[in-house]
Amino acid sequence: MNFPSSGSSGEPDVLVDINTTPLIDVMLVLLIMLIITIPVQLHAVNLNLPDDTQPPPPLPPPAAIRIDITADGTIRWNGEDVAPDQPLDARLAGVAAQPEQPELHLHPDRRAPYRFVAKVLAAGQRNGLTKIGITGQEQL
DSSP: OOBOOOSSSOOOBOOOOOOOHHHHHHHHHHHHHHHHHHHHHTOOOOOOOOOOOSOOOOOOOOOEEEEEEOTTOOEEETTEEOOTTSOHHHHHHHHHTSSSOOEEEEEEOTTSOHHHHHHHHHHHHHTTOOOEEEOOGGGO
């Protein structure tokens, strides 16, 4: 659009505004295309879910072996004294050979010297036991 000039040169002034009508048309077309394509992307994915409504039964609790260490260093295997002629390593090796290793619960007396506890822990580690826990901390 040219407007009559108010100057004395007699030439019309040039407008330097951008014609935004084509830009608005392009933006509206892009917006309509976006609105049309969004529901296509939100379709659900079909999954094959199991038909069981009941959860699987809980696993039985793991077997546990309790090793007590008294204040004088006596070692008890599930309440039975370990004889000096039968080393603890032999029993631990038998436990480690099982396909499903039971848990080893070490229960030292609070007055037991640490060397006895360390001896049992080292024997368990030597034989490859991985499920060893120390219980009886409530005595402290």
